[in-house]
Amino acid sequence: MKVSFENDQIESYCNQFQLERMFSDIDSIPLQLRTYEKNELILQEGDDLDGIYLQVKGQTKVTTSVETGKSLLLRFCYPFSIFGDIEIIQKVPIQSQVKALADTCFIFIDKQTVEKSLLNDCRFLNELLHHLSYKLQTCTSASRINLLASVEERFAIYLLTTRQSNDFGREIQSQNIPEIASVIGTTPRHLNRLIQKLSVSGTLSKKRSSFIVLDWNELDRLSNGLRYY
Incomplete structure (x- = not known):
C-alpha cells in the first residue's frame, strides 16, 4: 500500500465523483489517497477497521469465509464503492475480505474523523444509507434466490x-x-x-x-x- 497526501490527485478524484456533495465541509476533512497493487489485500475479515474507504479507481474482489475455511464470493466492486460503512455503523470488526484485482485507489478517511465529525453530518449519513440499502437489497435478493x-x-x-x-x-x-x-x-x-x-x-x-x-x-x-x- 502507498499513502499519499497529494492535493492535486485527491482533488481530481473528488471532482470526478463529486465528493463535495457527500460532505457538508469537505475542506475540513483530512483525506488520504491509498493505492494498492494487483493482488494486494486491502481489508482482512476479522481485523479492526481503521477508517472509511472510498474506491475511486480499479477493481476489487469481496469475499467472506465460512467455517470450513472456504471463501464465498460476494461481488466485484468498481468505482464508486464504499467500504467500512457496515463496520462503522454497527461497531464490529471487518466483515469481509477485500482484495485488489488491479491497481486500485481509495480516498481514505480515518476512523476518528468519521466518528467525531462525519457521523453528525447529514450528507455523509445519507450517502452511507444509500450504499447500505443497495447492499441489503442485492444480498437479500441473492440469498432468497439461492435458498429457494x-x-x-x-x-x-x-x-x-x-x-x-x-x-x-x-x-x-x-x-x-x-x-x-x-x-x-x-x-x-x-x-x-x-x-x-x-x-x-x-x-x-x-x-x-x-x-x-x-x-x-x-x-x-x-x-x-x-x-x-
Whole structure:
C-alpha cells in the first residue's frame, strides 16, 4: 500500500465523483489517497477497521469465509464503492475480505474523523444509507434466490442478470467457473455437470473451460422471470 497526501490527485478524484456533495465541509476533512497493487489485500475479515474507504479507481474482489475455511464470493466492486460503512455503523470488526484485482485507489478517511465529525453530518449519513440499502437489497435478493431456486434456475438467473446492463450484474459477472459456482451457491463440480447438461440440450455450447449461450429464450424460461437484483 502507498499513502499519499497529494492535493492535486485527491482533488481530481473528488471532482470526478463529486465528493463535495457527500460532505457538508469537505475542506475540513483530512483525506488520504491509498493505492494498492494487483493482488494486494486491502481489508482482512476479522481485523479492526481503521477508517472509511472510498474506491475511486480499479477493481476489487469481496469475499467472506465460512467455517470450513472456504471463501464465498460476494461481488466485484468498481468505482464508486464504499467500504467500512457496515463496520462503522454497527461497531464490529471487518466483515469481509477485500482484495485488489488491479491497481486500485481509495480516498481514505480515518476512523476518528468519521466518528467525531462525519457521523453528525447529514450528507455523509445519507450517502452511507444509500450504499447500505443497495447492499441489503442485492444480498437479500441473492440469498432468497439461492435458498429457494434450484441450481439450474439459479444458473439461468445468473446468466440473464449478468447479461443486463445493471450494477449488480456487473458486480457478480465472472468467466471463472468456481467463482460463478460460489455466487449461485453450488460447487464447481455440480455446475460443470449442469453446463454439460445444458450443452447437450443445445442451450449452451461448451468449450473446454468456457461456454457460449446459444438459447437465451430457454434460459429465460428456466429462470421463471427472476434476477439477482
